[in-house]
Amino acid sequence: SRERVPFITFVLGGPGSGKGTQCAKIVESFGFTHLSAGDLLRKEISSNSDKGAMILDTIKEGKIVPSEVTVNLIQRAIESSGNYKFLIDGFPRSEENRIAFERIMGAEPNFVLFFDCPEDEMVKRVLSRNQGRVDDNIDTIKKRLKVFVALNLPVINYYSEKGKVHKINAVGTEDEIFEQVLRIFSAYES
Numbered sequence: 062s063r064e065r066v067p068f069i070t071f072v073l074g075g076p077g078s079g080k081g082t083q084c085a086k087i088v089e090s091f092g093f094t095h096l097s098a099g100d101l102l103r104k105e106i107s108s109n110s111d112k113g114a115m116i117l118d119t120i121k122e123g124k125i126v127p128s129e130v131t132v133n134l135i136q137r138a139i140e141s142s143g144n145y146k147f148l149i150d151g152f153p154r155s156e157e158n159r160i161a162f163e164r165i166m167g168a169e170p171n172f173v174l175f176f177d178c179p180e181d182e183m184v185k186r187v188l189s190r191n192q193g194r195v196d197d198n199i200d201t202i203k204k205r206l207k208v209f210v211a212l213n214l215p216v217i218n219y220y221s222e223k224g225k226v227h228k229i230n231a232v233g234t235e236d237e238i239f240e241q242v243l244r245i246f247s248a249y250e251s
């Protein structure tokens with residue numbers, strides 16, 4: 062019901078580490094609502110919103126969109142979902158994002174999944190994706206990797222120190238990786 066306390070999982074990992082792919086599988090098995098921050102931002106670009114041009118420029122540069130924009134989109138998606146279990150994919154990407162989310166939503170994640178993947182594998186996957194994303198070119202990928210290390214790893218370290226991070230080896234077949242994911246979610250279900 063609406064009053065139920067939300068169950069929030071942050072799904073983190075570098076560009077192409079497999080966050081979206083694994084979230085789709087988690088949704089099928091565990092009834093979560095999947096909110097990809099990147100997808101919400103891309104939808105905002107295609108909806109002719111007044112922020113669309115700014116968001117597009119930011120994504121092309123591999124930089125991070127201002128926190129209040131992203132938190133707002135996530136908040137609206139949570140409130141309109143009718144669900145109480147959420148996978149928040151690709152967010153928070155910086156300590157500033159994290160602090161804004163916790164302040165505005167008044168909630169912390171129940172746990173965090175971290176898809177740990179070597180950079181050369183991530184580059185290979187993103188370059189062979191071919192879905193026309195403006196940021197799937199080698200120049201932008203290099204910038205995304207730098208931003209991930211500088212700004213997103215500190216968020217993962219913050220939650221690690223709180224004992225909330227489950228690190229997943231993101232190399233292998235989709236099914237091999239999902240086996241690790243299943244073990245984690247099954248433990249929370251029981």
Ligand code: UP5
Pocket residue numbers: 074075076077078079080081082083097098099100102119120121122123124125126127131150151152153154186187189190196205231232233234235238
């Ligand atoms: N693939 C998946 N699993 C595989 C496997 N096990 N073996 C081989 N191939 C595998 O996977 C990537 C590709 O690899 C796919 O082709 C897949 O089939 C294959 P995917 O599941 O899409 O990986 P994912 O981690 O989701 O990669 P994505 O590129 O979406 O990650 P990013 O974090 O870079 O992208 P996102 O959309 O989250 O963000 C894009 C940009 O938006 C950011 O750079 C930033 O500019 C902006 N942004 C913000 O500013 N704020 C936010 O909060 C979020 C985004």
Ligand code: MG
Pocket residue numbers: 080081097099151
């Ligand atoms: Mg994704």
